Amino acid sequence: MKRTFLGEFEELVLLTVAVLEEEAYGVSVTQELEKKTGRTVGFSTVHTTLQRLEEKGYLSSRMGGATAERGGRRKRFFIVTAFGRKALREVKQVREDLWNALSPTTLQLMGS
Amino acid sequence: MADFPEPINGGPPKWTTMLLAWLGHPDTLEEAAGDMLEIYQYRLKQFGKRKADRLYLVDTFRLLRPFARSKHEKKNSSGNPFRLVMLSNYFKIALRNLVKNKGYSAINIGGLAVGMAVALLIGLWVFDELSFNQNHAHYHKIAQVMQSQNFGGTIQTGDGLPRQLEQELRNKYGNHFKYMALAGGAGEHLLNSGDQKVMQNGRYMGPEISEMLSLKMLKGTRSGLADMNSVLLSESAAKAVFGDTDPMDKILKIDNKNAVKVTGVYADLPSNSSFSDLSFIAPWKLFERDLPDWLGWGNNWFNMYVQIADHAEMGQVSAAIAKAKLNSIDQEEAKYEPLIFLQPMSKWNLYSEFKNGVNTGGRISVVWLFGITGLFVLMLACINFMNLNTARSEKRAKEIGVRKAVGSAKTQLAIQFLGESLMVVTIAFVLSLLIVVVSLPAFNQLVDKKIVLPFAQPYFWLACITFILITGIVAGSYPALYLSSFKPIAALKGISLKPTGSRLAGSPRRMLVVLQFTVSVTLIIGTIIVYRQVQYAKNRPIGYSRQQLLSSPIKSDEIIKHYAAFRNDLLNTGVVEEVTATDSPITNTYVTNSGFDWNGKNPAMTDEFVTLRITHEFGKTVGWKIREGRDFSKEFATDSMGFVLNEAAVKYMGLKNPIGEMIQWGDNEKYKVIGVVKDLVTQSPYEPAKQTIFFLNYKRLNTVNIKIKPSSSASLAVTRIESVFKKYDPENLFQYTFADQEYARKFSDEERIARLTTVFAVLAVLISCLGLFGLASFVAEQRTKEIGIRKVLGASIAGLWVLLSREFLLLVLISCLIAGPLAWYFMNGWLEKYTYHTEISWWIFAVSVLGAVLVTLLTVSFQAIRAALLNPVRSLRSE
Numbered sequence: 001m002k003r004t005f006l007g008e009f010e011e012l013v014l015l016t017v018a019v020l021e022e023e024a025y026g027v028s029v030t031q032e033l034e035k036k037t038g039r040t041v042g043f044s045t046v047h048t049t050l051q052r053l054e055e056k057g058y059l060s061s062r063m064g065g066a067t068a069e070r071g072g073r074r075k076r077f078f079i080v081t082a083f084g085r086k087a088l089r090e091v092k093q094v095r096e097d098l099w100n101a102l103s104p105t106t107l108q109l110m111g112s
Numbered sequence: 113m114a115d116f117p118e119p120i121n122g123g124p125p126k127w128t129t130m131l132l133a134w135l136g137h138p139d140t141l142e143e144a145a146g147d148m149l150e151i152y153q154y155r156l157k158q159f160g161k162r163k164a165d166r167l168y169l170v171d172t173f174r175l176l177r178p179f180a181r182s183k184h185e186k187k188n189s190s191g192n193p194f195r196l197v198m199l200s201n202y203f204k205i206a207l208r209n210l211v212k213n214k215g216y217s218a219i220n221i222g223g224l225a226v227g228m229a230v231a232l233l234i235g236l237w238v239f240d241e242l243s244f245n246q247n248h249a250h251y252h253k254i255a256q257v258m259q260s261q262n263f264g265g266t267i268q269t270g271d272g273l274p275r276q277l278e279q280e281l282r283n284k285y286g287n288h289f290k291y292m293a294l295a296g297g298a299g300e301h302l303l304n305s306g307d308q309k310v311m312q313n314g315r316y317m318g319p320e321i322s323e324m325l326s327l328k329m330l331k332g333t334r335s336g337l338a339d340m341n342s343v344l345l346s347e348s349a350a351k352a353v354f355g356d357t358d359p360m361d362k363i364l365k366i367d368n369k370n371a372v373k374v375t376g377v378y379a380d381l382p383s384n385s386s387f388s389d390l391s392f393i394a395p396w397k398l399f400e401r402d403l404p405d406w407l408g409w410g411n412n413w414f415n416m417y418v419q420i421a422d423h424a425e426m427g428q429v430s431a432a433i434a435k436a437k438l439n440s441i442d443q444e445e446a447k448y449e450p451l452i453f454l455q456p457m458s459k460w461n462l463y464s465e466f467k468n469g470v471n472t473g474g475r476i477s478v479v480w481l482f483g484i485t486g487l488f489v490l491m492l493a494c495i496n497f498m499n500l501n502t503a504r505s506e507k508r509a510k511e512i513g514v515r516k517a518v519g520s521a522k523t524q525l526a527i528q529f530l531g532e533s534l535m536v537v538t539i540a541f542v543l544s545l546l547i548v549v550v551s552l553p554a555f556n557q558l559v560d561k562k563i564v565l566p567f568a569q570p571y572f573w574l575a576c577i578t579f580i581l582i583t584g585i586v587a588g589s590y591p592a593l594y595l596s597s598f599k600p601i602a603a604l605k606g607i608s609l610k611p612t613g614s615r616l617a618g619s620p621r622r623m624l625v626v627l628q629f630t631v632s633v634t635l636i637i638g639t640i641i642v643y644r645q646v647q648y649a650k651n652r653p654i655g656y657s658r659q660q661l662l663s664s665p666i667k668s669d670e671i672i673k674h675y676a677a678f679r680n681d682l683l684n685t686g687v688v689e690e691v692t693a694t695d696s697p698i699t700n701t702y703v704t705n706s707g708f709d710w711n712g713k714n715p716a717m718t719d720e721f722v723t724l725r726i727t728h729e730f731g732k733t734v735g736w737k738i739r740e741g742r743d744f745s746k747e748f749a750t751d752s753m754g755f756v757l758n759e760a761a762v763k764y765m766g767l768k769n770p771i772g773e774m775i776q777w778g779d780n781e782k783y784k785v786i787g788v789v790k791d792l793v794t795q796s797p798y799e800p801a802k803q804t805i806f807f808l809n810y811k812r813l814n815t816v817n818i819k820i821k822p823s824s825s826a827s828l829a830v831t832r833i834e835s836v837f838k839k840y841d842p843e844n845l846f847q848y849t850f851a852d853q854e855y856a857r858k859f860s861d862e863e864r865i866a867r868l869t870t871v872f873a874v875l876a877v878l879i880s881c882l883g884l885f886g887l888a889s890f891v892a893e894q895r896t897k898e899i900g901i902r903k904v905l906g907a908s909i910a911g912l913w914v915l916l917s918r919e920f921l922l923l924v925l926i927s928c929l930i931a932g933p934l935a936w937y938f939m940n941g942w943l944e945k946y947t948y949h950t951e952i953s954w955w956i957f958a959v960s961v962l963g964a965v966l967v968t969l970l971t972v973s974f975q976a977i978r979a980a981l982l983n984p985v986r987s988l989r990s991e
Contacts, residue, residue, distance in 0.1 A: 025143070025147065026143065026144070026147035026150075026151075027147050027150040027151050027154065030151060031154065040167075042167075042170070042171060042174070043147065043148065043151045043167075043171045044170070044171040044172075044174035044175050045174075047140070047144055047147065047171075047175065048174075048175075051140060063142075063143065066146070067150075069149065069150055069153060070146035070147075070149050070150050071145070071146065071149055073142050073143065073145055073146030073149070074142055074143060074146065075143055075146060075147070076140070076142075076143035
């Protein structure tokens with residue numbers, strides 16, 4: 001089976017969108033990421049990544065929710081597509097396989 | 113967060129937002145900009161204004177996608193403008209428009225075709241001038257050797273050289289040159305073989321000339337001049353002498369003297385070569401054999417052509433040989449400071465004039481003049497095209513409105529109108545090609561050239577296509593941009609297309625009309641001034657009578673030996689009034705001498721006089737006017753040592769009482785001044801008369817001048833004179849020229865310019881008027897209803913005529929104001945070239961302005977009066 005490639009940041013953004021469910025758009029994704037990782041995330045990076053993920057078919061979007069704060073501009077809400085969910089599962093599977101393959105001593109050394 | 117004060121002004125820098133809107137990706141612009149603002153507020157609370165601003169800026173720049181194009185727009189766009197269906201539609205509409213407005217189309221296409229034909233003809237002419245001599249394979253390496261000499265402060269440059277120079281250059285500077293050839297005896301020579309006698313232009317030249325000019329040998333080889341008694345004939349000369357028989361190794365005689373054998377035949381040199389009239393080349397040695405032995409470094413009688421060595425550089429060689437003559441001559445000659453230099457072949461045609469030893473251009477100024485004029489005429493035609501197109505476009509406003517409403521993009525419309533203009537230009541170009549083909553013979557005659565249309569050359573067609581494209585785009589760009597920028601709603605309503613307050617719809621169009629008439633009026637003024645100058649020089653008193661004055665070269669010594677009998681025979685024919693012989697033709701006195709000494713001469717002065725050897729009857733024959741003293745007379749034997757001076761010579765020498773003054777010439781020959789005559793114009797009619805000395809001589813005579821009785825006809829006189837010539841010189845052909853014709857020939861260059869500028873001016877005015885006519889009829893049509901209402905309310909026809917003509921007249925008057933100083937500036941510069949020139953007087957401008965106004969009124973009035981005469985009932989009903 002052909003593996004879909006997800007970069008690390010792409011994976012994070014995709015997961016965040018999944019976490020935020022219906023409320024995922026540029027700003028909320030940026031803020032969520034900052035909260036979870038504890039560092040400042042460039043908005044432009046998030047924006048470009050969201051665009052790319054949509055292009056690749058992991059995300060779909062709709063427009064809506066204009067506020068005064070945004071100068072009356074609408075937001076673009078993203079949701080994860082079935083293809084996106086599949087990609088996330090695959091990535092998770094790879095990780096879990098690798099975790100499971102760790103010997104108990106190594107695991108112990110890592111402190112978990 | 114509380115550490116940071118709340119910002120007063122909450123917004124990010126405005127310009128970054130605008131930058132993003134301008135250069136961001138068009139598809140995500142809305143949400144990106146929104147998100148950015150939201151994030152900014154968040155960052156503001158998080159970090160404060162400064163950092164928020166910085167982050168905002170960084171994000172903005174990282175989101176710029178200056179080259180991104182919307183992906184969605186494509187789906188909704190109106191499709192490829194080059195799709196076949198659309199193209200055929202464009203064609204159909206264009207053709208229908210042309211056919212529907214036959215009058216406009218004719219003006220449009222006709223005007224453009226005439227303009228293009230002029231540009232094409234001038235282009236061919238300029239190309240011909242620029243490619244002059246380039247057919248010679250060694251074009252870049254060939255040069256003519258020239259000489260500058262200082263005559264009492266003025267440096268004169270000429271191509272005459274002493275024959276000794278060749279040996280000097282070969283001996284001391286030989287490594288600079290590959291080939292070298294002296295040349296002499298230019299002009300017509302009699303060639304005869306058996307009974308066949310023909311006059312042919314030819315020269316005696318060094319044997320290396322054939323390699324230098326890379327002659328294309330049809331028979332024989334280029335080394336054919338090695339033997340002293342040989343000759344190379346051009347193809348046409350061979351045909352003239354020998355007909356269809358093989359000329360090789362046949363014997364012919366040149367000027368009844370030199371018997372030579374034909375050793376080769378070369379293809380005729382093309383007409384745009386400096387050697388185009390070189391019909392035969394005879395060996396220099398043959399010529400040299402008959403030259404007198406006393407010819408020294410001071411006798412600059414010959415020409416010399418060189419081809420520099422392959423590795424050599426023209427400027428360096430020229431500098432190296434500068435003193436070749438100066439280093440070989442005695443003190444007496446060195447006074448003239450002769451400097452030798454090379455005039456490269458590339459400069460022969462266009463840069464042939466020298467003033468004070470400096471190259472001052474020459475024909476190149478005419479090339480520029482005509483090139484610019486041609487461009488202007490083309491520009492006029494293009495302006496017409498633009499003007500009429502934009503004016504007419506308002507009629508097509510509805511079409512544009514519909515097209516836009518149905519979804520035409522602006523670029524698409526621009527392409528449509530550009531294409532339409534290209535189509536019209538192509539039609540006009542085909543027409544102009546026809547015009548050029550038809551008018552080329554007349555044009556060739558006008559400019560004295562043999563230009564042919566190079567149909568077989570691919571570069572010609574390439575140039576044509578470029579020409580069409582450039583003209584089409586230039587002529588179509590303004591209409592295309594103007595038409596495509598109509599607002600669809602306004603266009604459909606058919607209102608507010610005309611900017612308020614302007615009846616000609618827009619100042620660009622007015623400017624175009626002004627530009628057009630500025631060019632036309634400038635050309636008119638220029639033409640009048642050129643004509644005035646030619647007329648002025650022609651009317652100049654020349655100091656002698658050239659009517660019925662015939663001259664013929666003396667080709668046989670028999671005539672000189674039996675001069676008295678010869679003269680008597682001529683007088684006895686009954687048609688001849690008087691006869692005189694001179695050493696140079698009276699219309700071109702080219703002999704100069706120096707070394708004169710007189711009382712009160714400045715010892716430092718290097719004198720130079722034009723000298724004319726004459727016989728006793730000269731004064732009577734040409735009818736000169738004695739100012740002081742007397743004419744030569746046979747009653748005084750001492751007159752053989754007498755001088756007659758012209759007024760210029762008296763002034764030049766600074767003599768108070770010239771009569772009786774003794775002038776020493778040479779070592780111990782003293783001449784007495786016996787008379788002073790009014791200046792005779794014997795050289796350029798634009799230059800002041802040169803200081804001239806006339807003296808008697810019955811030996812060195814080259815020309816017979818014959819005054820024919822006013823009562824007898826020229827043709828009868830010529831036959832009778834010929835019979836006398838035949839008696840003394842049966843061998844040679846009788847040749848003659850009339851002084852008045854020779855004199856008139858001095859004006860040929862100026863007259864050619866005058867004729868050409870006339871043609872240009874007429875065409876320019878014609879094209880401008882065509883445009884004006886079209887525009888006027890358009891305006892009249894536009895205002896049909898207004899005129900109808902005015903008439904109903906009681907406006908007179910005269911009033912309406914003024915109303916319709918006024919604006920155009922104003923524009924033309926403005927053009928005249930611009931054209932006046934412009935023409936004055938250029939024509940003043942042109943006139944400065946001539947020492948003897950006419951003044952630019954105010955009436956020339958007045959006449960030109962009057963003419964322009966008159967032509968405008970005629971053009972506009974036709975339409976204005978027609979519109980004014982229209983029945984208001986009909987014009988008002990035309991909804």
